[in-house]
Amino acid sequence: DAGITQSPRYKITETGRQVTLMCHQTWSHSYMFWYRQDLGHGLRLIYYSAAADITDKGEVPDGYVVSRSKTENFPLTLESATRSQTSVYFCASSGSGLGYEQYFGPGTRLTVT
Amino acid sequence: AQSVTQPDIHITVSEGASLELRCNYSYGATPYLFWYVQSPGQGLQLLLKYFSGDTLVQGIKGFEAEFKRSQSSFNLRKPSVHWSDAAEYFCAVGGENRDDKIIFGKGTRLHILP
Structure with a gap:
């Protein structure tokens, strides 16, 4: 039972480059989420999805793009990476709804130089 | 909109001592409450959850939480911490309203003294 996986686990990229973080879940959960975690800010929601082809903005969506063509995948793309996007990114999923428990992936540590 | 406060940024306890981490929430309807734990370099793991019913909830790793509506606390x-409990703990509040998302507290880092 793989659960929820993220790749890569670590990524270093340069300012201005496009980078995509992958998230895959094996539970067929309807809801998926992307968060970033930064010291002093806690967890902040970037985007979420209620089902395939349905996505919506969270608290900090600027500079990010998501898609969800399949239920199990929810990639996050930084179209032109900036240093302020250096962070740890977590993907999560929920089988029950927006206000219900979420299950988290192991995270991707992204450094933008 | 809901909110959640964890008043303690850091807590230090001795191994074998009891532990209580505080969480206060604000939510206009019936809250769904959660505790998560995050070890260094890992994702958040769900410890326990409360939706309704018995206000004392048992979770994994020997943890429990008590919902007190009158105090808006969870x-x-x-009862007895182990060195492996050193981690960051997050309280979170969601709810029954269809458009309400989970809100996470800023976390409490637990340090264990040998």
Whole structure:
């Protein structure tokens, strides 16, 4: 039972480059989420999805793009990476709804130089 | 909109001592409450959850939490901590309203003294 996986686990990229973080879940959960975690800010929601082809903005969506063509995948793309996007990114999923428990992936540590 | 406060940024306890981590929430309807734990370099793991019913909830790793509606609190407890409990703990509140998302507290980092 793989659960929820993220790749890569670590990524270093340069300012201005496009980078995509992958998230895959094996539970067929309807809801998926992307968060970033930064010291002093806690967890902040970037985007979420209620089902395939349905996505919506969270608290900090600027500079990010998501898609969800399949239920199990929810990639996050930084179209032109900036240093302020250096962070740890977590993907999560929920089988029950927006206000219900979420299950988290192991995270991707992204450094933008 | 809901909110959640964890008043303690850091807590230090001795191994074998009891633990209580505080969490206060604000939510206009019936809250769904959660505690998560995050070890260094890992994702968040769900410890326990409360939706309704018995206000004392048992979770994994020997943790429990008590929902007190009158105090808007959902404190996490453990009778005897182990060195492996050193981690960051997050309280979160969601709810029954269709458009309400989970809101996470800023976390409490637990340090264990040998």
